[in-house]
Amino acid sequence: MNVSNKYMRLIKSLPLERCPEGFTEKIVQASGIASNPGKNRYARTASFFYGAACIITLCLLLAAVNLGISNGGSSSRDMLARNIIIVGEQISLGFKTAFYM
Amino acid sequence: MRLLDMSITYQIRDGNAEAFENLINEHKSQVFNYCLRMCENHHAAEDLAQDVFLQAYTNINRYDWTKSSLRTWIFVIAHNICLNYLRNNKSRIHTEIAQDFIDERRSPEEQYLYREDMLRLIAALHSLPAEDRELVIMKDYLGFKYREAALVMGVPVGTVKSRLHGIRVKLRRMLEDQNERQ
Numbered sequence: 001m002n003v004s005n006k007y008m009r010l011i012k013s014l015p016l017e018r019c020p021e022g023f024t025e026k027i028v029q030a031s032g033i034a035s036n037p038g039k040n041r042y043a044r045t046a047s048f049f050y051g052a053a054c055i056i057t058l059c060l061l062l063a064a065v066n067l068g069i070s071n072g073g074s075s076s077r078d079m080l081a082r083n084i085i086i087v088g089e090q091i092s093l094g095f096k097t098a099f100y101m
Numbered sequence: 102m103r104l105l106d107m108s109i110t111y112q113i114r115d116g117n118a119e120a121f122e123n124l125i126n127e128h129k130s131q132v133f134n135y136c137l138r139m140c141e142n143h144h145a146a147e148d149l150a151q152d153v154f155l156q157a158y159t160n161i162n163r164y165d166w167t168k169s170s171l172r173t174w175i176f177v178i179a180h181n182i183c184l185n186y187l188r189n190n191k192s193r194i195h196t197e198i199a200q201d202f203i204d205e206r207r208s209p210e211e212q213y214l215y216r217e218d219m220l221r222l223i224a225a226l227h228s229l230p231a232e233d234r235e236l237v238i239m240k241d242y243l244g245f246k247y248r249e250a251a252l253v254m255g256v257p258v259g260t261v262k263s264r265l266h267g268i269r270v271k272l273r274r275m276l277e278d279q280n281e282r283q
Contacts, residue, residue, distance in 0.1 A: 007273045010222045011241045013215075015202070019133045020147050024125045027151050031158045034118040 053092050060088035106164075106171035113161050125154050128172060131243055132179055138238045139183040141227060149186055153179045169252050176245075176253045180235065187231045225275040233268045240265055 028034060063084055112120035132153050137146035156178050164174050202219045226234050232254070239245040239253065240261075251258045 007222075007269065007276055008241070010218055010276070011237070014219060014222060014242060016130055016134050017137055019129050019150075020143075023129055023133070023147070023151070024122055027125055027154045027158075028118060028122055030151070031121065031155055033113070033116060033121050033158065 053094075057088040057092040060084050060091075103166050103170060107166040109171065110161055110164050110166065113158065121158060124157075124171070128175055129154075131172075132175060135176070135179055135238055135243060136183055138226065138242060139231065139235060140187065141223065145186070149179075149182055152182050156182065170249075173249050173252050176239070176249075177255075180253050183235070184231060221276065225272055228275065229268065229271070233264070233271075236261065236265055237268055237272070241269075 061084075109120055109124055113124065129150065133146060133150040136149040136153070137143065140146055140149070153175065157175050160178075164171065169177075202216045207215055226237065229237070236250060236254065239250045240247070245253075247258050247261050251261045254261065256264075
């Protein structure tokens with residue numbers, strides 16, 4: 001057989017050895033990742049509050065729509081509706097910022 | 102693929118043990134075999150491969166998904182760890198043939214010839230300098246692309262191609278010499 005072909009044939013037929021038993025578990029344990037899920041818990045909490053903030057904002061918007069917003073109106077109802085929207089937006093923005101920090 | 106790598110690293114940064122476990126499971130075979138072929142010692146290869154993943158975990162913040170794939174980045178770590186190990190333990194390294202090369206599909210005679218061939222190949226690989234051996238392991242054994250091998254070794258792609266050509270010629274000659282001696 002041609003030696004140059006033989007080299008390629010040999011290297012391609014060199015088998016991959018199996019990893020020792022418990023290889024992954026040892027590393028995961030040594031890294032301590034399993035006992036330090038703090039950041040993960042934070043991410044979950046943040047997304048929970050972000051979701052809650054979205055629902056509150058939606059409720060406030062519905063309340064504002066219910067009160068009825070008239071363009072350029074200056075009655076106390078219009079002012080209240082606008083203030084509700086502003087408060088809702090601020091809450092949403094605050095949680096959004098906290099979530100991405 | 103890179104976006105997937107980025108997502109995995111963010112999950113690991115957030116302390117997701119399952120994501121880290123998946124990362125190890127995906128790359129452990131290649132990393133372990135790379136270490137094994139570099140030092141041809143089973144115990145040392147296991148320790149080195151574990152070190153690779155632990156360092157990857159510790160330095161996960163340094164991974165830049167815009168520059169390389171996660172696999173390439175892991176192999177950069179493996180490259181540094183293995184070469185350091187070989188440099189520091191030059192006189193103490195005890196190489197052993199880590200595999201039995203048993204293939205039950207072959208007849209006893211074929212089995213014998215196959216084992217002889219494999220031992221000859223490993224002996225030829227181990228007569229090469231560590232950097233050359235590494236290149237052959239990555240490109241011809243583990244099937245890396247030229248670009249990946251170049252990134253791991255920190256050299257231009259052209260250098261990898263020309264060096265690999267030279268190494269292959271050298272290996273072919275070695276195997277030819279061994280054939281003639283028999």
